[in-house]
Amino acid sequence: MEQNVLYEYIELLADAMRQADYILIGAGAGLSAAAGLSFADETLFRKRYPYWAARGRHSEYHMFSFRDWTETQQWAYMADHISRVRFETPPLPLYATLKTLLEDKLFGKDYRILTSNVDRQFARNHFPAEKVFEYQGNYDNLCCTQQCTNDVWPFQPVMERMIAHTIQETASIPDELLPHCPHCGAPLRLAFRDYPTYDSEKAAYQAWLTQSQQGQLCIIEFGVGFNSPGVIRVPFERITQERSNVKFFRITVDYPDSEEEIAYPEIPKPIANKSCSINADAGFVIEELLKIL
Numbered sequence: 001m002e003q004n005v006l007y008e009y010i011e012l013l014a015d016a017m018r019q020a021d022y023i024l025i026g027a028g029a030g031l032s033a034a035a036g037l038s039f040a041d042e043t044l045f046r047k048r049y050p051y052w053a054a055r056g057r058h059s060e061y062h063m064f065s066f067r068d069w070t071e072t073q074q075w076a077y078m079a080d081h082i083s084r085v086r087f088e089t090p091p092l093p094l095y096a097t098l099k100t101l102l103e104d105k106l107f108g109k110d111y112r113i114l115t116s117n118v119d120r121q122f123a124r125n126h127f128p129a130e131k132v133f134e135y136q137g138n139y140d141n142l143c144c145t146q147q148c149t150n151d152v153w154p155f156q157p158v159m160e161r162m163i164a165h166t167i168q169e170t171a172s173i174p175d176e177l178l179p180h181c182p183h184c185g186a187p188l189r190l191a192f193r194d195y196p197t198y199d200s201e202k203a204a205y206q207a208w209l210t211q212s213q214q215g216q217l218c219i220i221e222f223g224v225g226f227n228s229p230g231v232i233r234v235p236f237e238r239i240t241q242e243r244s245n246v247k248f249f250r251i252t253v254d255y256p257d258s259e260e261e262i263a264y265p266e267i268p269k270p271i272a273n274k275s276c277s278i279n280a281d282a283g284f285v286i287e288e289l290l291k292i293l
């Protein structure tokens, strides 16, 4: 995108944020990638997961859709992947910059964040919990596959044990480390996608969306691709289509050479008159907004 057009669009976005009564942010993997946490790093993947690299996988993105493994291999991989994403990665400064924008530069503005990210970067950068809806939950806890209880158990100690005992030759954990429910003995799973507090969190988010019909709404999508378009991308397009007092900004880079990172900044025609596509890195746009807001 041409530089002068890019800056013009960022000005438009800044104006829309100033004028809005409500701001809805959608945060996808592209935001964390812009902040420095990428799932597409092939060098890191080869180094960290040589077993899978030798079997034709080439990135953590590539593993999201992978199903051809044993349960003990899956846990070994997930333990290490989550350790990297959630525990070894520090709170990323780009998220703190976004918080400064929303909480200081736009002090008092009513905002909500909907994210498909499970890396906990919003919580770790001290965003108020009630303002962030982690649609897919996160990687912090385990829950019962039989839903015999709403209890959850912290994954970190389990994860550390799994990593310490991973058998490198088979990239798997020993059978005896497979986690089981202390109540009913069923296998445990990560409290991810379908988790005990999903319904109440979704209801709170929906209530805010309803309330936002009272005023001007500015919707901003940062780095949302096609990994799970039903979480942010499609619902945001629908809200934009249904409402008259809305402005929609889609900020993402396209990845013409990547098989895994599929995102494009185009806007569907029916909402084009209320929307603006910014084909740029989310980090660049956020830093620019910080200068002009």
Ligand SMILES: [Zn+2]
Binding pocket: 144, 145, 146, 147, 148, 149, 181, 182, 183, 184, 185, 186
């Ligand atoms: Zn159970």
